[in-house]
Every structure is written in C-alpha cells, then in structure tokens.
Amino acid sequence: MTVQVGRRESFNAAHQLCDPDLSDDENRRLFGKCVNLHGHNYILEVVVAGEIDRASGYVLDLKQLSDVITTQVIRDVDHRNLNTDVPWLKGRIPTAENLAQAFWERLQPKLPAGLLRSVRVWETDKNWAEVGAQT
C-alpha cells in the first residue's frame, strides 16, 4: 500500500514579475502591480509517496526530507531576490508555477528514486502552484 508523507518549510523572498524582453508598458499590462519589487512569505510543501519500510516504519525519514529541502532550496532562496540572487532561477520569471517547477528539479535528484510526488508553493494564503509526478 502506498502511503504519502510530507514536509512543510517556509522562506521569505522578494520578487518582481517582469519579462525582460517586454517593454515596461507590456509588463505592466501582463503582470499589473506585480511588476514592482515586493516580498512574500512563501510556504513550500513537499510530498513523497511509497511503501512503508519494514525496518524503520517510515516511507522516508522526514528529517532527511527536511534536510534535502533546506540544502537544495531554502538555503538558496531565503531572504533573497528571486529575480537576481539565485543562479538556478536565472531566466525564469519567478511566478509560483515556475518556482514549483524549479524546486522539483532541485529536489528530485536528491531523493530516493520514484518517491517524490508533489511540490506545492504557496505564495500567499490564497494562491498556490503545484507540480506533480503525474503532470
């Protein structure tokens, strides 16, 4: 039987939504007030799924998951400007969608094969984006 377990971490970061290939007017039309530099208290939720290990009783030790999230993502993005300060986000407009995709790419190679199920980024209390294993 497959069991899902997850870990939630948080970070604070600044971003502005703008496409450098567009004019200021076009960016403002596309992204509204999000073209201005502003911050969010982000929540990152990572879910893994698999069989329970008979010896440990875990699907995955959540301390290990927490360590991977911290090392691969949080350490690089916390208290940073996501447009300019994070080399592996270069060239991506830092929407919640693109962050979820980039975080997946950072986490997936560092977790046991086939375990990662979903990566969800909460940008505000109301807005989130998720990348899943099925998509």
Ligand code: NI
């Ligand atoms: Ni924003």
